[in-house]
Amino acid sequence: xxxxxxxxxxxxxxxxxxxxxxxxxxxxxxxxxxxxxxxxxxxxxxxxxxxxxxxxxxxxxxxxxxxxxxxxxxxxxxxxxxxxxxxxxxxxxxxxxxxxxxxxxxxxxxxxxxxxxxxxxxxxxxxxxxxxxxxxxxxxxxxxxxxxxxxxxxxxxxxxxxxxxxxxxxxxxxxxxxxxxxxxxxxxxxxxxxxxxxxxxxxxxxxxxxxxxxxxxxxxxxxxxxxxxxxxxxxxxxxxxxxxxxxxxxxxxxxx
Numbered sequence: 126x127x128x129x130x131x132x133x134x135x136x137x138x139x140x141x142x143x144x145x146x147x148x149x150x151x152x153x154x155x156x157x158x159x160x161x162x163x164x165x166x167x168x169x170x171x172x173x174x175x176x177x178x179x180x181x182x183x184x185x186x187x188x189x190x191x192x193x194x195x196x197x198x199x200x201x202x203x204x205x206x207x208x209x210x211x212x213x214x215x216x217x218x219x220x221x222x223x224x225x226x227x228x229x230x231x232x233x234x235x236x237x238x239x240x241x242x243x244x245x246x247x248x249x250x251x252x253x254x255x256x257x258x259x260x261x262x263x264x265x266x267x268x269x270x271x272x273x274x275x276x277x278x279x280x281x282x283x284x285x286x287x288x289x290x291x292x293x294x295x296x297x298x299x300x301x302x303x304x305x306x307x308x309x310x311x312x313x314x315x316x317x318x319x320x321x322x323x324x325x326x327x328x329x330x331x332x333x334x335x336x337x338x339x340x341x342x343x344x345x346x347x348x349x350x351x352x353x354x355x356x357x358x359x360x361x362x363x364x365x366x367x368x369x370x371x372x373x374x375x376x377x378x379x380x381x
Contacts, residue, residue: 126154127349127367127377128151129156129351129353129360130158130162130201130316130350131160131348132160132352133164133354134163136163136182136183137163137354138174138175140163142354142355144186146356147353147359148190148200151359157198157199158198159198159199159201160203160380161200164177164205164207165207165219166207167212168209168212169207169234170239178204180219180223184223187202202226204225204229206230206269206272207234208262208265208266208268209234209265209268210265211268217271226380227273227274228273229272230269231276231277232261232265232280236257240285241284243286246284251285251287251292252291252296255281255297256300260300262304270311272313273348274313274347274348275316276350277316277320277330278315278316282332283320294331294332294338295334309342315339315344316347317347317370319349319350319351319365320351322361322365323358323361329362329366336369339373344375345375348377349377
């Protein structure tokens with residue numbers, strides 16, 4: 126099975142899964158590698174939430190797991206870094222001061238709110254929201270692009286009250302093309318995230334149309350992640366992803 130390059134543990138504010146559970150699940154599935162990629166989002170707008178990683182404890186836990194499972198699986202110390210305007214210096218300092226093996230860059234905040242919350246969508250038109258999201262993502266990428274892969278590129282579709290009924294990437298082709306050209310020029314991979322599939326969607330993040338456009342523009346490499354916050358979802362939908370990878374003649378990036 127493909128290795129999972131996007132998994133959250135108890136070091137993320139939105140998960141309580143033990144690292145041991147994550148690793149044993151990955152081993153059971155026959156994975157050669159597993160990337161723990163817990164959250165770090167600077168300037169988070171909700172004071173009741175704390176998406177800030179304890180770097181010292183996190184590193185210690187990863188190192189302990191590496192020793193414990195040394196002969197069974199390769200454990201990658203990763204991070205999912207929120208890309209927001211005005212956080213360039215914080216992002217640079219975090220990456221410079223920590224030996225992360227793998228960095229996912231993601232956009233979680235639009236207009237000072239996470240689209241996860243239903244009030245974000247209140248009195249808004251889908252078209253306007255998606256246009257704003259993609260432009261916010263592009264702005265964040267240009268602010269800080271020292272990342273390995275772009276995570277769940279159309280993240281907010283997962284929480285759209287209308288589901289995918291009104292979503293067509295072609296409606297946002299100009300900004301989507303600009304994002305894809307930018308990551309290709311910076312040698313940033315594109316993540317295929319199966320979180321959407323776990324929620325019953327017919328496509329992963331990003332939409333299959335975006336994957337096709339990525340290849341048309343010269344993109345070759347992808348990473349694959351479940352975005353699991355519970356061990357039971359590790360590797361979810363990876364068979365479907367393999368079919369897409371073969372269909373679009375993509376290559377899966379892995380760390381040595």
